[in-house]
Amino acid sequence: MELFNDEAWSKLTAAERSKYLRKWFDLIMAHKEELGQLMTLEQGKPLKEAIGEVSYGASFIEFYAEEAKRVYGDIIPATLPDRRLFVLKQPIGVVGAITPWNFPLAMITRKVAPALACGCTVVIKPSELTPLTALAAAELSIQAGIPPGAVNVVMGSAIDIGDALVASPKVRKITFTGSTNVGKKLMAGSAKTVKKVSLELGGNAPCIIFDDADLDVALKGTLATKFRNSGQTCVCANRVLVQEGIFDKFANAFSKAVESMKVGDGFGEGVVQGPLINDAAVNKVETFVQDAISKGAKVLTGGKKHSLGMTFYEPTVISDVKSEMLLSREEIFGPVAPILKFKTEEEAIHMANDTNAGLAAYVFTTSIQRSWRVAEALEYGLVGVNEGLISTEVAPFGGVKQSGLGREGSKYGMDDYLEVRIFQIFFRIYEKIKYICLGNMS
Numbered sequence: 001m002e003l004f005n006d007e008a009w010s011k012l013t014a015a016e017r018s019k020y021l022r023k024w025f026d027l028i029m030a031h032k033e034e035l036g037q038l039m040t041l042e043q044g045k046p047l048k049e050a051i052g053e054v055s056y057g058a059s060f061i062e063f064y065a066e067e068a069k070r071v072y073g074d075i076i077p078a079t080l081p082d083r084r085l086f087v088l089k090q091p092i093g094v095v096g097a098i099t100p101w102n103f104p105l106a107m108i109t110r111k112v113a114p115a116l117a118c119g120c121t122v123v124i125k126p127s128e129l130t131p132l133t134a135l136a137a138a139e140l141s142i143q144a145g146i147p148p149g150a151v152n153v154v155m156g157s158a159i160d161i162g163d164a165l166v167a168s169p170k171v172r173k174i175t176f177t178g179s180t181n182v183g184k185k186l187m188a189g190s191a192k193t194v195k196k197v198s199l200e201l202g203g204n205a206p207c208i209i210f211d212d213a214d215l216d217v218a219l220k221g222t223l224a225t226k227f228r229n230s231g232q233t234c235v236c237a238n239r240v241l242v243q244e245g246i247f248d249k250f251a252n253a254f255s256k257a258v259e260s261m262k263v264g265d266g267f268g269e270g271v272v273q274g275p276l277i278n279d280a281a282v283n284k285v286e287t288f289v290q291d292a293i294s295k296g297a298k299v300l301t302g303g304k305k306h307s308l309g310m311t312f313y314e315p316t317v318i319s320d321v322k323s324e325m326l327l328s329r330e331e332i333f334g335p336v337a338p339i340l341k342f343k344t345e346e347e348a349i350h351m352a353n354d355t356n357a358g359l360a361a362y363v364f365t366t367s368i369q370r371s372w373r374v375a376e377a378l379e380y381g382l383v384g385v386n387e388g389l390i391s392t393e394v395a396p397f398g399g400v401k402q403s404g405l406g407r408e409g410s411k412y413g414m415d416d417y418l419e420v421r422i423f424q425i426f427f428r429i430y431e432k433i434k435y436i437c438l439g440n441m442s
């Protein structure tokens, strides 16, 4: 099979690339039920959530099909009268995209769609735990007419593939979503060939509920951010910080709501909590919960493996959590909500920022002044105010501090796949040539 190389893809017009992307989007949407079923089978999330991820993942392809046509340059007034300065944006080159298992489709499309839109070809290395969704998406890209070689999927040893991608001088950009430790290794490895690197890494999201919050809004928002994908998302509330005046009321209502969540097979009727990804994930959650209990925390609901067995864990709420416990310090990545108490706004901000992570944070308050004040003081890339779900294709997604580099989604997501070049043109010389030519003709 002859592969379409990166130069051929980059030389298509933006309008042609846009049409391919639009077709790919249409095919994914036409197959959203099957893709959702595949995702539930290989990853475990409830079918409704899986189909929701297909639409969310596809939205990046639709958005970047449109954005492909808007890669504008600039003309800059030069410092000399007979010079002109042009800024041109060009595709960076071949992109290596390494993705995790928790969003098996969306983490791929969020990278591949802007890369293709900019004129880059991509080598995708999906998680070994969710290869089928990646392959199905790649197959649909071929059915959409995207030439073979523009979207590539490689399977195998993560370390070998990662090493090969970072070592290759042909690969000009690494985009990675996954754990902070692996991200740091890829960043260090990319230094050898001075590649551009984007990293979407782990979080430790605070969810702050003030006394003046609307309780129903806070409950709904906290449940949504904590328990989506059984707590296995990078933007999951990792610490629920509740002000002392509303603490008991919130903790009771929240535990009751969590207790009523139906756990089971993702295909089951009414199931909202699927299994965790594997035994290692369950062991990690158990270790964190035991650590908290041994240091004085109280289990309000859940707190152990689910009676269904396998990798099911009970949706859990734990109170009296302190900042030195593992539940507060590390990313839990499971269905456990630790609740911590605070007295003042300053204390809440201090507790929220007391971490190396800086991906997402949530604030619940009915005070407009407080919402601005606190949102601006939080050292996080994404802040939801009275809102538990904030990811969308039209807004830039990404972390500060050790949660990452670069942004995905929105017009800003294009920048990571483009090189900015300038041309300075000295044009007086052409006028001279024109004059000489005319002179010779007369």
Ligand code: NAP
Pocket (backbone or CB within 6 Å): 098, 099, 100, 101, 102, 103, 107, 125, 126, 127, 128, 129, 157, 158, 159, 161, 162, 163, 177, 178, 179, 180, 182, 183, 185, 199, 200, 201, 202, 203, 233, 234, 235, 331, 359, 399, 403, 404
């Ligand atoms: P992970 O273990 O870091 O794996 C992510 C990807 O990297 C997988 O494809 C994995 O392959 C690969 N990988 C592992 N070791 C590697 C190495 N030495 N060199 C190159 N590639 C390597 O993370 P995960 O457990 O799949 O995902 C959970 C993490 O992702 C959490 O920390 C979560 O917060 C983060 N996450 C962040 C975002 C965000 O946007 N910030 C979004 C989603 C998830 P194998 O699976 O085949 O080993």
